Amino acid sequence: MSEVKLSTDGIRYIALFESMTGASARDCFEDSENNRLIFVVKSGDMGLAIGKGGEHINRVKKTIGKHVEIIEHSDDAAEFVKNAFHPVSIKNVNIMVKDDKRIAYVEVLTKEKGLAIGRDGKNIEKVKKLSARHHNIDDVIIQ
Numbered sequence: 001m002s003e004v005k006l007s008t009d010g011i012r013y014i015a016l017f018e019s020m021t022g023a024s025a026r027d028c029f030e031d032s033e034n035n036r037l038i039f040v041v042k043s044g045d046m047g048l049a050i051g052k053g054g055e056h057i058n059r060v061k062k063t064i065g066k067h068v069e070i071i072e073h074s075d076d077a078a079e080f081v082k083n084a085f086h087p088v089s090i091k092n093v094n095i096m097v098k099d100d101k102r103i104a105y106v107e108v109l110t111k112e113k114g115l116a117i118g119r120d121g122k123n124i125e126k127v128k129k130l131s132a133r134h135h136n137i138d139d140v141i142i143q
Helices: 010-020 048-049 052-063 075-087 110-117 119-135
Strands: 025-031 036-041 067-072 090-098 101-108 138-143
Touching: 010 025, 010 036, 010 048, 010 052, 010 075, 025 101, 025 119, 025 138, 036 048, 036 119, 052 119, 067 138, 075 090, 075 101, 101 110, 110 119, 110 138, 119 138
Parallel strands: 036 067, 101 138
Antiparallel strands: 025 036, 090 101
């Protein structure tokens, strides 16, 4: 597992997120290009982070003034990649080593490939960055 380095802002955002939701955040990734924050919460804390009817997450969004996404952490790299693609339905994730690089091959339903990639590739980029930060995965390839 790789070492996650947080910026000062990231630490502040995590403190705010945890105090407002009661969920434990393991990471906060700031995607300034898309004006969003992505929190990686401890496995099992997803419901707590969202809150009843989305009240916790909506309060965090209002306070921060940015779009907020939550991903549930998993020690299993394939499960983590699946969680990062949510709400896309993932058929299968294979993690292979080729030329000393860890690559995650993700099998997605044909009709959901566009959603998996996202506008201007923002969803696949999010998954690539978070997979590299948490599981040393060098690339994520959608099949």
